[in-house]
Amino acid sequence: MKVGSAGVRSGAAESLRVFLANWFFTSLCGMTLGEYMRLLQKHRFAVAPAYWPRAAFMTGMGALNSIVSSYENRIYGPEVASARIRPPLFILGHWRSGTTLLHNLLATDGQFAYPTTYQVLNPHTFLTTERFSRFLFVSPSTRMMDNIPLNASVPFEDEFATCGTLCSPFLTWVFPRDAEEYHKYLTFRGVADRDVSEWTAALTLFYRKLTWKYDRPLLLKSPPHTGRIKLLLQTFPDARFVHIHRNPYAIFQSTQRQTQVSLRTMGLQHFDVRHTTDLVLERFKIMYDAFFEERSLIPGNRFQEVSFEELEQDPVGQVKRIYDGLDLPGFGGMQPRLRHYVDSTVNYRKNTYTDLSTSLRRDVGRAWRRNFEEWGYAT
Numbered sequence: 001m002k003v004g005s006a007g008v009r010s011g012a013a014e015s016l017r018v019f020l021a022n023w024f025f026t027s028l029c030g031m032t033l034g035e036y037m038r039l040l041q042k043h044r045f046a047v048a049p050a051y052w053p054r055a056a057f058m059t060g061m062g063a064l065n066s067i068v069s070s071y072e073n074r075i076y077g078p079e080v081a082s083a084r085i086r087p088p089l090f091i092l093g094h095w096r097s098g099t100t101l102l103h104n105l106l107a108t109d110g111q112f113a114y115p116t117t118y119q120v121l122n123p124h125t126f127l128t129t130e131r132f133s134r135f136l137f138v139s140p141s142t143r144m145m146d147n148i149p150l151n152a153s154v155p156f157e158d159e160f161a162t163c164g165t166l167c168s169p170f171l172t173w174v175f176p177r178d179a180e181e182y183h184k185y186l187t188f189r190g191v192a193d194r195d196v197s198e199w200t201a202a203l204t205l206f207y208r209k210l211t212w213k214y215d216r217p218l219l220l221k222s223p224p225h226t227g228r229i230k231l232l233l234q235t236f237p238d239a240r241f242v243h244i245h246r247n248p249y250a251i252f253q254s255t256q257r258q259t260q261v262s263l264r265t266m267g268l269q270h271f272d273v274r275h276t277t278d279l280v281l282e283r284f285k286i287m288y289d290a291f292f293e294e295r296s297l298i299p300g301n302r303f304q305e306v307s308f309e310e311l312e313q314d315p316v317g318q319v320k321r322i323y324d325g326l327d328l329p330g331f332g333g334m335q336p337r338l339r340h341y342v343d344s345t346v347n348y349r350k351n352t353y354t355d356l357s358t359s360l361r362r363d364v365g366r367a368w369r370r371n372f373e374e375w376g377y378a379t
Helices: 002-023 035-043 049-081 099-106 117-123 126-136 158-165 169-173 181-188 193-214 223-227 228-237 248-266 273-299 309-314 315-323 331-343 358-369 369-375
Strands: 089-092 218-223 240-245 303-307
Touching: 035 049, 035 158, 035 331, 049 126, 049 193, 089 099, 089 223, 099 218, 099 240, 099 309, 099 315, 099 331, 117 158, 117 169, 117 193, 117 331, 158 169, 158 193, 158 223, 169 248, 169 273, 181 223, 181 273, 193 228, 193 331, 218 223, 223 228, 223 273, 228 273, 240 309, 240 369, 248 273, 273 358, 273 369, 303 309, 303 315, 309 315, 315 331, 358 369
Parallel strands: 089 218, 089 240, 240 303
Antiparallel strands: none
């Protein structure tokens, strides 16, 4: 009886967490009130009634974040400003290409620090509030799109920390009717200098906070960085990069699911899911047109590439190859932790999908032809 009762309580708790994540919690809960008001004004307050609870929650959180952020800036600001960001290691790759797997594998190396879920979602306040993250972080225990464990301390995408600038493609999922407004931030090509400076300043400040806290080089992963190599090198000229690719058909199917989940958990508007295909195809092409043009800017000993399929088959061997190619020290020391992490994931099962229709396979193959050819995947 006790076991059954515990199971019921556990199931009820998880159901509540999923409900809160769907209708109240949002990945933008760390915005200040000023940032959130700017976002609403930009979109003429066009929030669908079904999402008014989330909008109200964001308003309350924005007010609280503004107060705590002011306190944090007074207490930590001068010390954070003096922190020197060491050359970071950026993981590049489209959504659902294996960037999370690679991030988690490399994060087992203690010579690096990485931004956590709580930190990226609370960029203005985490130095003050992170000690309470176990109580403040409300989310399902696994990611909704793939059942990978999710909690406040796992490695996460630093792009979330810049959403308050209103210059992030992640905002596509908040106001999807204006999706094209945010495509340009995948690459920052043709973006006003003022906006580039604001985004870069927000990203750099976030990295300074992490550097002040950990005093280590940063290990960073956000898919949009894939199309920003030139901008990242201008800001961090000694950075290293690892790019991961995967069969484009698998990326397409998985990104469709991820997009639908993101729209549901971040959105303030309804979106016709029939348009998801066009959205995924277009964003992928924008990102990789820039990647193919700019990757040659990276010196050879600071760029490595790996396929998801090879990484999944031999994670330890592929990580060693990355370290060798980047002249990174310390593989021997991190290898036991790396193997322990690999062993802990042995029972994980990926999502499965039905076969794409012939017409959709043709559309994906045509739109992303260069990627198929570049990495040797059959269309």
